[in-house]
Amino acid sequence: MMTPFRRRNVLPGFLPSLGLTLVYLTLLVLIPLGALILKTTEMTWGQFWETVTTARALATYKLSLGAAFGAALTNAVFGLIVAWVLVRYSFPGKRVVDGLVDLPFAMPTAVAGIALTSIYASSGWVGQHLEPLGVKVAFTPLGILVALTFIGLPFVVRTVEPVLQDIEAELEEASASLGAGRWQTFRRVILPMILPALLTGFTLAFARAIGEYGSVVFISGNQPMRTEITTLLIMTKLEQYDYTGATAIATVMLTLSLGLLFLINLLHGWARRSAAA
């Protein structure tokens, strides 16, 4: 028999749900972003270039992107370890630790910022011991890294955990029975399987860290050229009612973030293909 003219989907209502999705995305994402770029076009190319390439702006990009990358990397390593421990071991207080991992999600970022600042300032619990060692955390880029690591922690843990849980014990046993050592088993059997999830977690942590404002603004000191993040520069320009300057910098950040996310997506696809192979 000939195939029917229009294949029936199992779930009805494809066209209405497509329509609804498009409207939703357009209103929430495309229109605001479009307005952002439209506002920037009020400047000439020359003005735009001048605004986004001042030494101050360049310093903020380096700091924001660098600190976000460093924090996401730290979270990738330590988040993996935390997820491993939570999945593979049981110990008294495991439920508490599990709940604590979600704390950075639940906490308002301003609270996180104030808490971190009071701990790491030179009169704080941890800060007072680090200061004599020459390590200054609060009001330095190191403090920004700490804050971004804190708020990015749950992303990696929560994306890697389910994948780790799904790994069958037989695979590891098979690998051991074929003569692989523990590190070899991890590197060649387990890691390729969790790499896509790890990269997803890294991407999420990175994306959150780039745009983070509330927790960083307390601990960073906000000194231009040294500890000023891009989101703060945008806020400062807005407070001075320099709307076009603010949107210009926002557009640059948007482009940089999109570019980086695209790159990471490519990596992701490659990791998945090589895991399947």
Add this chain to the structure above:
Amino acid sequence: MTRSLFLRSALVLLFAAGVTSLAFGQQAVRLLNVSYDPTREFYQEVNAAFAAKWKAETGGTVTINQSHGGSGKQARSVIDGLQADVVTLALAYDIDAIHNVGNLLPKTWQSRLPGNSSPYTSTIVFVVRKGNPKGIKDWGDLVRPGIVAITPNPKTSGGARWNYLAAWAYALEQPGGTDASARAFVTKLFRNVPVLDSGARGSTTTFVQRGIGDVLIAWENEALLAMQMLGRDKLEIVVPSMSILAEPPVAVVDKVVDRRGTRKAAEAYLRFLYSDEGQHLAAKHYFRPRNEAVLAKYVHQFPKVRLVTIDTVFGGWAKAQKIHFDDGGLFDQIYQPGR
């Protein structure tokens, strides 16, 4: 039958609701006071005192909500639509801007209340760490290499603009002082400033709580308040050889009060600031009251300092704002962070 009964009772209920809400509406008044950054504690007390007085005189209740922030920033918020019944800002130009750009009050607003619509005045002094380890005595010390000075951002804060102009005025007074030398002086000063907060209170926080900086250039009332609240054992006030007379004005925002019907309460609120009780509260919070009799009682708490005015040195706020603080003005040219 039941339908017309329903309609009639609905009508009666609506009428009753209308009357009661009207009655309550006349009694409960809400005002929004949009103010500059260092006046939080002052207006907390003023609002409580005024509410008590209003209740005693008219029997109604008045609730005053506050908004605080850098004066320039607050003015722009009101222009952009923040429904302020009264504005109590740091300098006359910001309220002029509310007229020029937003047309929310008349051009003659400043002559409506005594003292150029400023119920109190203040000035600019320095706050240093206890013992004054860097030996800061006057404006000239602020530009020494290695000194870290804290001041807010002149683009958003009123206090910051007074700071800047006072420094400029000092440089003009020096032997051989010209506009060029004053510009060089202020440029060197801002090279010593690592971070600009958006309001005076933000700078106080940076200096006191975060421990950044050797000297804070602050409102006199903010400095005295910081000393009182945060520790004479940690801070010290240094009075420079000269400073600028700052007149923070107050005004009713006509368009808003006429639309909301709160003119009577708003005008009474501002007049309260000039009353004896208001002037005493001002002095208590380290503002210099206009009322000579009240000032005489509190004169010991205000340091003696020679003051210049913005009119004599700079030819008025409109001129100063245009030359120094507008986009592309002298401050934008001077302030290059990182160089």
